[in-house]
Amino acid sequence: MSAVVPVELPIDADTEKQLRRGEDSAPRRTKRRLTSRGATIAALLIAVLWTVPTFGLFVSSFRPAQQVRTTGWWTIFENWGFTFDNYGEVLKAGNSQIDLAGAFINSIAITLPATLIPLMIASLAAYAFAWIDFRGKDIMFIAVFALQIVPIQMVLVPLLQYFSRGELFGFPVVESLTEGGGYAQVWIAHTMFALPLAIFLLHNFVSEIPREVIEAARVDGAGHGQIFFRIIIPLTMPSLAAFAIFQFLWVWNDLLVALVFADGAVAPMTKLLAEITGTRGQDWHLLTAGAFISILVPLIVFFALQRYFVRGLLAGSTKG
Amino acid sequence: MSAFFTWLAGLPPLAQVPIVILVFAVVVAAILFFVEIAPRSGRIYTIIRLAVCILGPLAILLIVGSYWWAAAAAAVLGGVFFLLDYRSKQGAGYLFQLFGFLGPAVLLLTLGLILPSIQTIVQSMMNSRGERFVGFENFIWIFTQPEAIRTVGNTIIWVLVAPIVSTIAGLAYAVFIDKSRGEKYFKILVFMPMAISFVGASIIWRFVYTARPAEQNQIGLLNQVVVWFGGEPVSFLAVEPWNTFFLIVVLIWVQTGFAMVILSAAIKGVPTEQVEAAELDGTNGWQRFTNVTVPGIRSSLIVVLTTISIASLKVFDIVRTMTAGANDTSVIANEMYTQFKNFEQGRSAAFAVVLFLLVLPIVVYNARQIKKQREIR
Numbered sequence: 001m002s003a004v005v006p007v008e009l010p011i012d013a014d015t016e017k018q019l020r021r022g023e024d025s026a027p028r029r030t031k032r033r034l035t036s037r038g039a040t041i042a043a044l045l046i047a048v049l050w051t052v053p054t055f056g057l058f059v060s061s062f063r064p065a066q067q068v069r070t071t072g073w074w075t076i077f078e079n080w081g082f083t084f085d086n087y088g089e090v091l092k093a094g095n096s097q098i099d100l101a102g103a104f105i106n107s108i109a110i111t112l113p114a115t116l117i118p119l120m121i122a123s124l125a126a127y128a129f130a131w132i133d134f135r136g137k138d139i140m141f142i143a144v145f146a147l148q149i150v151p152i153q154m155v156l157v158p159l160l161q162y163f164s165r166g167e168l169f170g171f172p173v174v175e176s177l178t179e180g181g182g183y184a185q186v187w188i189a190h191t192m193f194a195l196p197l198a199i200f201l202l203h204n205f206v207s208e209i210p211r212e213v214i215e216a217a218r219v220d221g222a223g224h225g226q227i228f229f230r231i232i233i234p235l236t237m238p239s240l241a242a243f244a245i246f247q248f249l250w251v252w253n254d255l256l257v258a259l260v261f262a263d264g265a266v267a268p269m270t271k272l273l274a275e276i277t278g279t280r281g282q283d284w285h286l287l288t289a290g291a292f293i294s295i296l297v298p299l300i301v302f303f304a305l306q307r308y309f310v311r312g313l314l315a316g317s318t319k320g
Numbered sequence: 321m322s323a324f325f326t327w328l329a330g331l332p333p334l335a336q337v338p339i340v341i342l343v344f345a346v347v348v349a350a351i352l353f354f355v356e357i358a359p360r361s362g363r364i365y366t367i368i369r370l371a372v373c374i375l376g377p378l379a380i381l382l383i384v385g386s387y388w389w390a391a392a393a394a395a396v397l398g399g400v401f402f403l404l405d406y407r408s409k410q411g412a413g414y415l416f417q418l419f420g421f422l423g424p425a426v427l428l429l430t431l432g433l434i435l436p437s438i439q440t441i442v443q444s445m446m447n448s449r450g451e452r453f454v455g456f457e458n459f460i461w462i463f464t465q466p467e468a469i470r471t472v473g474n475t476i477i478w479v480l481v482a483p484i485v486s487t488i489a490g491l492a493y494a495v496f497i498d499k500s501r502g503e504k505y506f507k508i509l510v511f512m513p514m515a516i517s518f519v520g521a522s523i524i525w526r527f528v529y530t531a532r533p534a535e536q537n538q539i540g541l542l543n544q545v546v547v548w549f550g551g552e553p554v555s556f557l558a559v560e561p562w563n564t565f566f567l568i569v570v571l572i573w574v575q576t577g578f579a580m581v582i583l584s585a586a587i588k589g590v591p592t593e594q595v596e597a598a599e600l601d602g603t604n605g606w607q608r609f610t611n612v613t614v615p616g617i618r619s620s621l622i623v624v625l626t627t628i629s630i631a632s633l634k635v636f637d638i639v640r641t642m643t644a645g646a647n648d649t650s651v652i653a654n655e656m657y658t659q660f661k662n663f664e665q666g667r668s669a670a671f672a673v674v675l676f677l678l679v680l681p682i683v684v685y686n687a688r689q690i691k692k693q694r695e696i697r
Contacts, residue, residue, distance in 0.1 A: 043496035047509045053524045072539050109333040113340050121424045128421035147433050149683040153656050153672040155436035174386045182329025192432025225356025253517030255637040270519045274641045291523040295516045302515040
């Protein structure tokens, strides 16, 4: 398949100008009809209102502590000052077990596996729901879908007990996961919470693959393993990416799961920032810098992968 | 803790990431490989299936740090599974494939969502240490104690205010910028807060709300505005009952972008003919908006409203970071965590159940609307 490419016509400058005028006059007319001056002002106002708080945080994080404490960031030109010290200081701030720099590393170490592992498990399940026939498939799929209604709050405490005692309804099954203080339990918890939504969304994408493609592979002698690996994964890559970004941001921005499952030395940045806000709530030079570090990664992801990002976020908006 | 996880936890954090992903990738590759060869007939494949059925569960349970007897029980179960699979009507290897694809997800969902939910429901009827059955005492406590009633009331305020205001703001913005120049950039500006964590957003807004004594310079923007207009600085997060509304502003700030993107797409889906027909009939802009656009985007409006309602019901991070529930700002999700931290397991579970019951109808309605919307498209 080749896209249709418009041919450059040999025309003189005047004609070209005339043609171009014809091209864009239509949209401009509708634009004038639909947006009045009042609407433009209102839109600008909303845009400014929505941006100013973040901008204030950004400006303040680069001002010397003394000035942040005594003057507003909007007077920056009267009280000029620029420093990176806040960032240096806040990266060393924290509690006895960990500082913010360590928490930043923890956030990365928690987020990456907690994004990739559920993605793989969910796409396996989504494939089975879409392309393997078995009895009770529909009921089971509806059950998985319905699990989305369970708020995380419902399962936190019992799950914590399973992890710490390693027992189910009083029967010990595994040894405690909490003692070593690793990331294992927060990875597993995030994986579990991601699955209902992930399976549901990926099923929608996986089942859209044309049946002929799958049949052709089957005729060529591929089993389910090969079909999954060679056809499903490459063809659903954009959807996988959209979900991966959603899950990445969800885990990165999460506080509740971190509070319960990532304690002490494995705490991610959100938890530590919430803690610093509680203990040093008036040290604005630190809080602004800390908050900016924590929102930096999502913002980079947002600006770099906008299309996937919007798709992913819209798809997963009811999770939690 | 098992040897594997103990060893892993001893490594530097960033070294753990590739290792755990690699180990997991190997497991998935093994699943796919065995699934691929499972339906083949012949003695050698039967033996491979048998070996995997018995050794697979054994290995997994030993890796996650199980006891010998539990691992042995799993191996026996694996053997039973092999026999079931061997005698399957659809041919040997059929169940094996099915389990390879669905097994991990089903196991994790059962362990992580189904069983704990049941346990929470049971726990909500137990006393604080979870050893004595107390019936509905915890629920009665929630709906009789003034503080707990306040918590439930606050949650209801959140659900009533946040969805409506953010939907109206998002809709207005979407209409204003529709087909204007630089629409894309306008959208980015308002959608950006969706990328920021609630913790980050809370810090941003706490900074906006900061109050200084009247004789000093204000450093919080909102109080500076108040002072410019000749008012006294207000400690926004401490004045009851308005502080809850100042917390709600944060959620509105985040969710408006979501509403705007969905509604903007819906507005573009309203047929131009309808708008033009209304225009020929001599309607003004507002009439066209209420009589053509709004009915045209009705289902999207409902989806947006219900989705943000769910988010407001579950709101936790904002309250936790801004006030931690002080000055009567607590909500159900925050109180659930607070009670858990105070070793009041029964009450904590009861709060969780109340939250679940509140969310339930909205989620069901939301899911049905989304499905309907898909069918229309």
